[in-house]
Amino acid sequence: MSDDTVPLVLHARAGDRGAFTRLVELHWGRLVRFARSVVGEAEAEDAVQEALLAAWRKLPDLTDPACFGGWVGRITYRRCLRRTGRFRHLLPLEAAPPQAVEPAPDGEILIWQVLRRLAPRQRAVLHLTVVEEMSDSEIGTLLGITPASVRSHRRRGRDRLRHVLEGGRP
Numbered sequence: 669m670s671d672d673t674v675p676l677v678l679h680a681r682a683g684d685r686g687a688f689t690r691l692v693e694l695h696w697g698r699l700v701r702f703a704r705s706v707v708g709e710a711e712a713e714d715a716v717q718e719a720l721l722a723a724w725r726k727l728p729d730l731t732d733p734a735c736f737g738g739w740v741g742r743i744t745y746r747r748c749l750r751r752t753g754r755f756r757h758l759l760p761l762e763a764a765p766p767q768a769v770e771p772a773p774d775g776e777i778l779i780w781q782v783l784r785r786l787a788p789r790q791r792a793v794l795h796l797t798v799v800e801e802m803s804d805s806e807i808g809t810l811l812g813i814t815p816a817s818v819r820s821h822r823r824r825g826r827d828r829l830r831h832v833l834e835g836g837r838p
Contacts, residue, residue: 677733680724688727692720695737698800699744705795706748706788715751719744741810745792752788785832790825793818 673694679687699719703712723740730739783791789811796807804815811818 673736674733677727677730677736681727681730681733688724691736691740695740698737699740701799702741702792702795703744703748705783705791705799706745707751708784711748711751715747716744719747722747738806738810742812745811748792749788782829782832786825786828787821789813790821790828793821794825794829797822 673691676687676691676694680691696716699716700712703715703719706712707715719740722743726743730736783794786794792811793807796802796810802810804818807813807818808815813821
C-alpha cells in the first residue's frame with residue numbers, strides 16, 4: 669500500500685474527486701486481478717467499477733483511512749458475489765458442455781479455464797492465498813469468514829483443482 673493512502677482518503681472524504689481518482693489508480697490493478705479470480709475476465713472490471721462507485725458513496729463511513737485497501741477489497745468481493753449470483757441462471761455449470769482443460773499454444777494451461785470450475789469463494793481464497801500472499805486471518809477478515817473456513821475453502825478448492833487437472837469432470 670502506498671504511503672499516500674491515508675491523506676488521499678482524507679481528501680477524498682472531504683469531496684476531492686482527484687484524490688479518489690488517485691486511490692482508484694493505486695488499487696485498480698489489485699482489485700481487478702482479485703475480481704477476475706472470482707467472476708472471470710468478462711465481469712471483473714464491471715464488478716470493480718461498481719465496487720468503487722459504492723466505495724465513493726460510502727467513504728464517509730470508513731472509520732480508519734489506513735484500512736482503505738481491505739475495505740474496498742471487501743466491497744469488491746461482495747459485488748463479485750452478487751454478479752456470480754445474478755448471472756448463475758444463464759447457464760448452470762452442470763448444463764454446460766464438457767470442456768477439457770486445453771493447453772495454450774505454448775503448452776501451458778490457461779489458469780482461467782481451471783479456476784472457472786471452482787465456486788466463487790474457493791476462487792477468492794486461492795487467489796488471496798497464492799497471488800496476494802495473504803494470511804488466513806487476513807483472508808478471513810476480507811471475506812467475512814473465519815480462518816478455519818478459509819482453510820476449508822482452500823482445501824476444497826485444491827481438491828477440486830487436482831480433480832480437474834487429472835481429467836475429471838467437475
